[in-house]
Amino acid sequence: MRVRSFKLDESGLTRFFGPLEAKVMDILWASSGELTIREVQQVLEQEKLTNFNTVMTVMNRLVEKGVLQKRTEGRSSLFRPVQSxxxxxxxxxxxxxxxxxxxxxxxxxxxxxxxxxxxxxxxxxxxxxxxxxxxxxx
The missing domain is CATH 1.10.1220 (Arc Repressor Mutant)
Structure with a gap:
């Protein structure tokens, strides 16, 4: 992934990503393997942050940006970071x-x-x- 914009006035991962993208990446980097959209959404839901469709959109955009890999197993999509x-x-x-x-x-x-x-x-x-x-x- 090549970062298109770097936000000087932000901190941490939000310098590279939007706030929700950064939270999703944190969750996936903290996991020991692949996660489904539902699993990520459930972690975010504990913080009362967002719904399933929003998480799905964000995760698919992160795949398009080349930060996440996606594979399908049955009816579920599994995601994992491309890099640590x-x-x-x-x-x-x-x-x-x-x-x-x-x-x-x-x-x-x-x-x-x-x-x-x-x-x-x-x-x-x-x-x-x-x-x-x-x-x-x-």
Whole structure:
């Protein structure tokens, strides 16, 4: 999935998805396997969020976006995420970083370095290690 819009004023998964899409993805990522629309809707119903048809529409749109896989078993449709949550976030952050670098180059690097002032020591050490690896590769 390629995120078409990134919402700076949101947080968590709602930066990539609508609020209901984010809740559906959370439910599916938390499950150990495939879930039906009804199973997802029942979790959402506990929070008094939505009805079956709305959940079905959202889940089918997530399939169209390439985030969920759908298979039919009997009369039921079973859904599962294409990637784990970690894989999804890793891929999205990498794509965004590459796009920012392509478009804004040195400005992005400068802002990332400024952000390191607030980063923990482990993150700075990982960055230093990565820079050393890159230098050796040159």
């Amino acid at each position: 949550r970690v894989e999804f976030l890793n891929k999205q952050s990498k794509e965004m970083t590459n796009e920012l670098m392509d478009e804004f180059g040195n400005v992005v690097v400068s802002h990332m370095l400024d952000a390191l002032e607030e980063a923990d020591d482990d993150l700075v050490a990982k960055l230093e290690h990565k820079i050393q690896q890159l230098k050796k590769g040159l």
